Amino acid sequence: MLGSEWMSRLASNDPKDEVMESMTGTVGLPESRPQEKARPDSAGGTEPLLKLRGVSKHFGAVQALYMVDLDLPAGQVTALCGDNGAGKSVLTKCIAGIHPPETGEMHWEGRLVHIRTPRDAAHLGIETVYQDLALADNLDIVQNMFLGRERLSGGVFLNEDDMERAAATTLASLKVTTVRSIRQPVATLSGGQRQAVAVAKAVMWNSKLVILDEPTAALGVAQTKMVQDLVRRLKDHGLAVMIISHNLNDVFAVADRIAVLYLGRMVAQDSISAFDRQNVVDYMTTGESSRSASGRRA
Amino acid sequence: MTDSQAASDPTLAVTAAAAELPPELEAQSLGQYFRAWLVRVRSGDAGVLPVVAALVLVLVAFSFLNPRFLIPYNLVNLFEQSAVFIVLAMAEGFVLLLGEIDLSVGYVAAIGGAVAAILVQPAYNCPWWLAVGAALGLCAAIGALQGTIITQLRLPSFVVTLAGYLSWYGLLLLFLGNSGQAPLNSDRIDGQVFIHGIVGSSSDPTMTWIGLVVVVVIFGAVLWLRDSGRRRSGLVAPPVGLTVLKILLIALAGFAVVYICNMDRSFSANPVVGMPWVIPLVIVVLLMWTVLLEQTWYGRHVYAVGGNPEAARRAGISVSRVRIIAFTLCSLTAGLGGILYASWLGAMTTNINGGQYVLYAVAAAVIGGTSLFGGRGRALHGLLGGLVIGAINNGMFMLGFQLQWQLIATGLVLLAAVTIDALSRRSATSGVLTHA
Numbered sequence: 001m002l003g004s005e006w007m008s009r010l011a012s013n014d015p016k017d018e019v020m021e022s023m024t025g026t027v028g029l030p031e032s033r034p035q036e037k038a039r040p041d042s043a044g045g046t047e048p049l050l051k052l053r054g055v056s057k058h059f060g061a062v063q064a065l066y067m068v069d070l071d072l073p074a075g076q077v078t079a080l081c082g083d084n085g086a087g088k089s090v091l092t093k094c095i096a097g098i099h100p101p102e103t104g105e106m107h108w109e110g111r112l113v114h115i116r117t118p119r120d121a122a123h124l125g126i127e128t129v130y131q132d133l134a135l136a137d138n139l140d141i142v143q144n145m146f147l148g149r150e151r152l153s154g155g156v157f158l159n160e161d162d163m164e165r166a167a168a169t170t171l172a173s174l175k176v177t178t179v180r181s182i183r184q185p186v187a188t189l190s191g192g193q194r195q196a197v198a199v200a201k202a203v204m205w206n207s208k209l210v211i212l213d214e215p216t217a218a219l220g221v222a223q224t225k226m227v228q229d230l231v232r233r234l235k236d237h238g239l240a241v242m243i244i245s246h247n248l249n250d251v252f253a254v255a256d257r258i259a260v261l262y263l264g265r266m267v268a269q270d271s272i273s274a275f276d277r278q279n280v281v282d283y284m285t286t287g288e289s290s291r292s293a294s295g296r297r298a
Numbered sequence: 299m300t301d302s303q304a305a306s307d308p309t310l311a312v313t314a315a316a317a318e319l320p321p322e323l324e325a326q327s328l329g330q331y332f333r334a335w336l337v338r339v340r341s342g343d344a345g346v347l348p349v350v351a352a353l354v355l356v357l358v359a360f361s362f363l364n365p366r367f368l369i370p371y372n373l374v375n376l377f378e379q380s381a382v383f384i385v386l387a388m389a390e391g392f393v394l395l396l397g398e399i400d401l402s403v404g405y406v407a408a409i410g411g412a413v414a415a416i417l418v419q420p421a422y423n424c425p426w427w428l429a430v431g432a433a434l435g436l437c438a439a440i441g442a443l444q445g446t447i448i449t450q451l452r453l454p455s456f457v458v459t460l461a462g463y464l465s466w467y468g469l470l471l472l473f474l475g476n477s478g479q480a481p482l483n484s485d486r487i488d489g490q491v492f493i494h495g496i497v498g499s500s501s502d503p504t505m506t507w508i509g510l511v512v513v514v515v516i517f518g519a520v521l522w523l524r525d526s527g528r529r530r531s532g533l534v535a536p537p538v539g540l541t542v543l544k545i546l547l548i549a550l551a552g553f554a555v556v557y558i559c560n561m562d563r564s565f566s567a568n569p570v571v572g573m574p575w576v577i578p579l580v581i582v583v584l585l586m587w588t589v590l591l592e593q594t595w596y597g598r599h600v601y602a603v604g605g606n607p608e609a610a611r612r613a614g615i616s617v618s619r620v621r622i623i624a625f626t627l628c629s630l631t632a633g634l635g636g637i638l639y640a641s642w643l644g645a646m647t648t649n650i651n652g653g654q655y656v657l658y659a660v661a662a663a664v665i666g667g668t669s670l671f672g673g674r675g676r677a678l679h680g681l682l683g684g685l686v687i688g689a690i691n692n693g694m695f696m697l698g699f700q701l702q703w704q705l706i707a708t709g710l711v712l713l714a715a716v717t718i719d720a721l722s723r724r725s726a727t728s729g730v731l732t733h734a
Contacts, residue, residue, distance in 0.1 A: 134612045136605035138673035148613030181323035183534040
């Protein structure tokens, strides 16, 4: 965690003090922060694993995100919804360290962090499964799961036996049992199996937050079901999951909370019980909904 | 980039077809293995089978057409001639695995041969290790330079190495000066004797047999311990019969080569026997590069970058570093190929056809089974492909065909290999269509 302390020392002097909340576990931070009374959040009063406050990002003249707040509690699935161009991908990339936000704060386990590179995100325990899955087709399942983090013996040689055992354990804990051999090339897997391998790869590293980008796009019914089960298992393991999806069937099947982006603003964020399909669509398409009084504006 | 499209388009990721699984993954016995393997051969993915079959076909065909093709003299000669193709193909393999190409290997090899040959001329009289070391070092530096330009300026490797092709040819002419050659035929200068002797001298027959036994025992023990260890701990491992079969095949191939080398191959009263040193040297290079590519983190990253550069980048792999090292290793190995060329010729001259050698290097790697599209290939493919090209050249020469026909025949074989490569790729990405 040396990296993140170094980062917090460089913490920007953010003007948006009104969104700053009390931070627990900030011992050792060089700056003192104004302490405010913690705002009760939708995660049931406990500090969410990742908390975004006032995050903004623009590309040239395009304001991709404007003052976005987002809570991602542990052990829950948060669905991030929004129409095309609403800023879902940009927000994901802010969290994943690919496009660090210009303003705003991110709190990880109550501690102020700055995620500037994908490596920073990985150090914290944030793993992203992109829509294209980022698997090398010519490598087998074990090789893909350990790609870039191979276990070595003697500093140079691959420790295949160790990696194979660990990969088998992870796949078994996620109940991914349909693959015929853990040593088959990823090119020979079905779409759902590939998604499962990508998710297993993400959860292997003691990750605490897994972001899934359109995990069921282009999957058949049975495979969608398999991925939904997988997401539930991640949640049962105590991980925070953020799932980005166009598919409201998916969202209502697995999500505990819903956050809706509209033109770069977070227009609604609450537990799933506050939504139905119709008002989610309303929020996605118009940014507001007259149908629901319980959807908290953020 | 069809590869990244295939990776990013989930609709291309189709349900696994039974035929595509490597047979050793599921087979419990040798019989099951062969049945699974036959299925895979029929589906167009047979590993090294096509090139081994091609090699046998070429050898049988030429031996029917010319009975002198299979005499010990010619077979040893064939090994010696093929060594340059083999080493250059293994060099090219590094960059082909990345989906890149290096057109400069022919003249980088020439630079390597020239530097080694010049340093053992009377004017310098360096010891052999200094001459060889300097040659390999310069070639590695050339590779690092080309790799750095390609990755840092983001230029296509095709163009950068084409520029290298011209520049290194010019440098070769500069190095060799007006005489245009550096002979290696003095028997008074130790360095020249050594370099010429790599191809030109042979090991003692008895020592060769002992060496073979040692190599086969070590190889067999390593393979057996690894496979049986994996079987015991319940990891994916080939059936016992396959492990035994592999060891037997290695022993058999080694026996055949040593037996041929130890037959008298002279046309005079003085017998010429023993294995030319180039053969163990090529095998050492093959082992080194096989271990590097298949057992180390670097090799794994090479395959990953070749298969899906974006996935490799997101996995935290420094793609530029992998590329630069690959181009360096490519040129380093090419330099060794150039030294073998000089040794075989007994001199280094400006007459070397670097353009043709680079095409043979690419052809040999692809004929051996390395994909032009990156991500698939082994050092062994260079050995097998190099032997095929060497056999075609040698056999057609023995039949009295002129160079033009050798070129046409090699070209047709290359075309066939590339076609097989492209077709097997297509069936891998549209498995349902071909296996339905």
